[in-house]
Amino acid sequence: MTTTGQPEGSMTRDQAAAGADYLDASTSDLYAGNDLFADSVDGSAVYTAGGGDWDEITKDIATLGAERIVVNMGPQHPSTHGVLRLVLELDGETVTEARAGIGFLHTGIEKNMEFRTWVLGTTFCTRMDYLTPLFNEAVYCLGIERLLGIEEAIPQRASEIRVLMMELNRISSHLICVATGGMEMGATTIMTIGFRERERLLRFFEAVSGLRMNHAYIRPGGVANDVLPEHLDQLESELPALRRGIRELEMLMLENPILKARTVDVGHISLAHAMALGVTGPILRSCGLPHDLRKSAPYCGYETYEFDVPTRRDMDAYARVVIRFEEMWQSLRIAEQAIARLRASQGQPVMVADKKIAWPAQLSVGADGQGNSLDHIRNIMGESMESLIHHFKLVTEGFRVPAGQTYVAIESPKGELGVHLVSDGGTRPYRAHFRDPSFHNLQCASALAEGGLVADVVVAVASIDPVMGGVDR
Numbered sequence: 001m002t003t004t005g006q007p008e009g010s011m012t013r014d015q016a017a018a019g020a021d022y023l024d025a026s027t028s029d030l031y032a033g034n035d036l037f038a039d040s041v042d043g044s045a046v047y048t049a050g051g052g053d054w055d056e057i058t059k060d061i062a063t064l065g066a067e068r069i070v071v072n073m074g075p076q077h078p079s080t081h082g083v084l085r086l087v088l089e090l091d092g093e094t095v096t097e098a099r100a101g102i103g104f105l106h107t108g109i110e111k112n113m114e115f116r117t118w119v120l121g122t123t124f125c126t127r128m129d130y131l132t133p134l135f136n137e138a139v140y141c142l143g144i145e146r147l148l149g150i151e152e153a154i155p156q157r158a159s160e161i162r163v164l165m166m167e168l169n170r171i172s173s174h175l176i177c178v179a180t181g182g183m184e185m186g187a188t189t190i191m192t193i194g195f196r197e198r199e200r201l202l203r204f205f206e207a208v209s210g211l212r213m214n215h216a217y218i219r220p221g222g223v224a225n226d227v228l229p230e231h232l233d234q235l236e237s238e239l240p241a242l243r244r245g246i247r248e249l250e251m252l253m254l255e256n257p258i259l260k261a262r263t264v265d266v267g268h269i270s271l272a273h274a275m276a277l278g279v280t281g282p283i284l285r286s287c288g289l290p291h292d293l294r295k296s297a298p299y300c301g302y303e304t305y306e307f308d309v310p311t312r313r314d315m316d317a318y319a320r321v322v323i324r325f326e327e328m329w330q331s332l333r334i335a336e337q338a339i340a341r342l343r344a345s346q347g348q349p350v351m352v353a354d355k356k357i358a359w360p361a362q363l364s365v366g367a368d369g370q371g372n373s374l375d376h377i378r379n380i381m382g383e384s385m386e387s388l389i390h391h392f393k394l395v396t397e398g399f400r401v402p403a404g405q406t407y408v409a410i411e412s413p414k415g416e417l418g419v420h421l422v423s424d425g426g427t428r429p430y431r432a433h434f435r436d437p438s439f440h441n442l443q444c445a446s447a448l449a450e451g452g453l454v455a456d457v458v459v460a461v462a463s464i465d466p467v468m469g470g471v472d473r
Contacts, residue, residue, distance in 0.1 A: 005318040011060040037431060057260070075104045079184045079458040082468030088457065095457060098449040100442050105472040114430045117398030118144055119359060121429060123216045125419075129470030130213060131176055135412040136470075137218035138162055140432070143298060143408040143421040144220040148403050150352055157348040158222035159300045161460060164338035165205070165217065166300075167331040168235075168412075171242075172201045173413035174324040178249060181321070181462035185262050190252060197245035207231050210365045221352035224448075225363040230348060232339055239332070246328055254322065263318035267448040267460035277443045281415025282327065282463065285311045286319035293411040305334050312439075317448075318464035327413075357399050361392040398427035414438055414465055436470035 069090040074080040085101035090133025109128055123142045126133040129237040145151050166270070202212045208231050209217040209224065217224050253259050271287035284291055292309040294302040310326035312319035353359045364377035380387040403425040409418035415437030422431040441464050448460035 013025050015347075021063050034068065035258045035348070037411070038374060046441075048335065052304055054110075065341045075101070079467050080461060081180065081464075082460070084442075084466065084468055084471075085280075086449075086457065086461070088449070090454065091454050093455075095449050095452055095454060096107065098446045098457065100445045102439075102442070102468070107473060109473045110188075110432055110434065113429055116426065117428050117429055118220060118401060119270050119398060121432060122219060125186065125432070125434065125471065126214045126216050127416075128434060128473045129412070129414070129438060130466050131173045132169055132229055132412050132414070132417075132470075133214050134162075135417055136166045136434075137216065138166055138300070139419045139434075140406055140408045140410075141220045142410065143419045144401065145407055146406045146408055146422060146427050147423055148220070148314045148357065149402070150221065150354065150357065153190050153354065155222055155351065156301070157226075157342065157345045157349045158352075160338050160341045160345065161350060162218055162300050163229050164227070164304065164335055164342065165208075165223075167334045167338070168201050169334075170331045170413045171246075171328045172198045172419070175246075177324060177413075177465040178253070178321065181282075181459075182253065182259075184458050184462055185259065188257070190249065193245060193249055193252070195355065197249075197463060198241055200245075202243050204231065204235045204238065207234055207365065217437050218286045219359050221310075221353070221354070221357050221359070222263070222350045224349045224359070227342055227361050227364070229343075232342060239336075243332065246325070250325055254325070259321075260318060263316065263321060263454075263463075264314075266314050266452060266456045267317040267320075267463045269444055269447050273447055274444065277447070279414070279415070279438055280440065281411075282320050282323040283444065284442055285309065286323050287315045288313040293416060294410055297410075299322050299410055305337050307334050317459050320463045328374045355390070356394075360387075400425060400427055400441070410436070412437055414467075414470075415441060434470075434473060438464075438466040438468070442466050442471060 007105050048056060071088050071090060073086040073088055075083040075085040077084075080086065083104035085100060087099045087106065088095050091098035107127070109124045115123050116124065122137050125136045128136050142151075145154060147272065175194045175198045179191045181197075182188075182190025205215065206212045208227055209215040211217075222270055270281070271284075271289055274284050274287050275289075280291065288311055288352070290309040290311045293299070294307075295309055307330045310330065362373045364373040365373065380391050403422040403423055405420065405422040407418055407420045409416050411417075416435065417437055418435035419434045420431070420435070421429055424430040445461060445464065448463070449457045452460065
């Protein structure tokens with residue numbers, strides 16, 4: 001991209017060639033290289049803006065002798081679900097090539113986890129895909145428990161709580177996907193209803209863990225604190241309204257001719273293509289494959305719950321909307337079973353019995369948030385020196401995990417979420433690497449967008465439901 005003409009006070013090519021020290025601070029770029037100037041017909045300066053892969057693109061244009069329009073969609077764009085950059089090559093309104101650029105939100109979460117104890121790692125990984133924090137915590141803790149060899153020692157009530165929290169988190173994640181997708185297509189009512197229904201679930205999360213998001217609630221060996229009967233009462237009082245809200249969204253969207261016109265046969269991807277790219281979750285199930293790790297490789301006792309795996313065969317954006325609605329109903333079905341089990345197991349432990357592993361705190365949620373119960377503080381500070389020493393060592397130093405490595409995967413709302421943990425026998429991970437489904441699913445962005453219109457790119461990306469915190473981590 002060039003701009004010709006010589007603004008007042010700018011430096012000519014002859015001045016630059018002569019090595020003149022003249023610089024006009026009001027117009028010159030102190031950071032420009034020697035290629036700032038180029039020949040022009042009238043001898044005036046030509047300013048060249050470079051960056052990214054534009055040099056490559058212009059060379060291709062010169063070679064092909066064709067004119068192409070290349071535009072950036074993002075990374076600061078409201079419809080890219082975070083700081084995602086899409087480089088689009090256009091022929092009129094048709095997208096002929098699309099490339100995704102990532103890395104604008106890199107937080108160094110995985111590297112930071114190498115410098116924290118195993119338990120403190122939960123406060124980092126919960127912030128990756130910030131819309132599915134409980135899944136991030138669950139897969140990480142399952143990996144630690146496998147390395148420790150305590151999978152069979154996890155209390156059943158702790159697994160039931162994990163299932164309940166994850167399934168409610170699945171619903172809240174899908175609600176955000178549907179809500180933001182509707183907003184991006186101009187249906188703000190869809191957004192307000194989606195966020196309204198999500199609030200019902202966040203209130204429950206806050207009551208149990210003290211936080212609406214990024215809970216660090218699921219811990220190695222169990223969960224931080226119990227779900228009390230009053231928490232279950234609160235949740236059950238919200239479920240009828242939540243059901244009405246989801247049904248309201250279905251009635252507004254699924255048979256809406258405008259939404260169907262925007263999503264049917266848009267963002268198409270075949271089953272073979274999806275499998276070749278490692279795509280999982282609702283995108284893969286919209287291609288007809290009922291792949292769900294809760295069924296194919298159960299964890300946390302999912303094999304004991306009754307639920308179905310919804311699939312479609314349309315392979316387009318509309319199918320992915322329908323899949324997410326059907327999954328919300330199945331998650332409610334699982335949540336109701338988990339609530340009944342928690343009612344029956346009230347009073348049972350929620351943390352592994354081994355005191356060398358179990359987090360020594362006894363947390364409760366009070367008016368000022370989550371913290372140690374007053375009874376626990378009284379015990380370790382004034383009654384038992386041994387308890388105080390144990391608390392201090394386990395919190396500051398942490399427990400040791402036997403040397404080895406493992407890979408554990410669970411079914412997150414977006415697909416297969418896996419963790420590869422490596423231990424050198426110390427009190428912190430030697431390596432913690434996550435397989436985030438948003439990262440892998442973004443590989444199909446080009447396949448979904450190419451051949452469609454520019455407006456369809458928004459729909460295609462929304463149907464992927466990427467969260468860049470999980471992609472860049």
